């Protein structure tokens with residue numbers, strides 16, 4: 377009766393395995409033998425992480441892209457850092473010259489790496505040289521803080537930024553798709569000191585930022601109010617909003633589409649994509665003695681289709 381155990385045949389054909397002491401098993405495992413029962417991914421992952429270290433520029437610590445430079449001793453350097461090291465290898469201080477490291481460039485071309493926004497949910501795996509391009513466009517890439525009043529450098533996903541706006545910037549949070557907001561400023565003539573306000577609205581399971589600020593449009597001091605969508609542009613297009621401001625029997629109405637917070641606050645403002653109120657008109661709406669700005673802005677957000 378033939379043996380049903382495939383091991384027996386295997387051992388017979390490779391008698392040297394029998395005499396190998398068991399403690400050598402690890403060494404045999406790590407040899408690049410073609411064993412179809414072993415998944416090929418494990419050793420490859422080990423290799424790619426050490427190659428990834430090789431591809432890290434020792435100066436700026438970014439991943440290197442062609443042309444990758446090297447000194448005569450073989451230390452590598454990215455093309456962005458090369459002009460900044462005054463022709464001296466930052467590792468051994470030897471003259472750098474103009475040697476390209478083609479071997480490393482070719483190794484890089486053979487790599488496939490996960491998107492760096494993996495921790496935000498991207499599952500994409502990309503060839504080394506197209507990874508950078510993807511990451512710039514990746515829909516999982518974190519958003520910058522939409523708060524416009526300071527040089528805030530915080531980035532994150534939307535739930536994180538909403539909590540950040542609330543906790544760190546003390547931004548007013550409102551729920552609902554309609555709003556009625558009052559802006560009061562005692563000295564409306566100080567337009568240069570760009571007074572601004574941010575309010576966050578949550579509706580339709582999304583978050584919207586209402587910006588209000590004073591700025592100079594050419595020679596004329598104006599106020600602008602506009603809405604930004606906390607999410608990507610393709611989703612922002614599913615919403616519309618209207619803003620109304622008035623007084624003394626006059627009214628200005630703006631209807632627009634919220635802009636994604638991927639577009640900077642400044643970009644939106646400078647394209648005048650919002651309700652623009654001339655200061656004279658704003659003071660007229662405010663009533664009183666023109667010494668105080670008192671605007672009531674009402675608005676509505678709705679979902680298209």
Ligand SMILES: [Zn+2]
Nearest residue numbers: 433436454457
């Ligand atoms: Zn560098």
Ligand SMILES: [Zn+2]
Nearest residue numbers: 447451465468
């Ligand atoms: Zn060197």
Ligand SMILES: [Zn+2]
Nearest residue numbers: 491493498514
């Ligand atoms: Zn990605």
Ligand SMILES: [Zn+2]
Nearest residue numbers: 521523528530
């Ligand atoms: Zn911030």
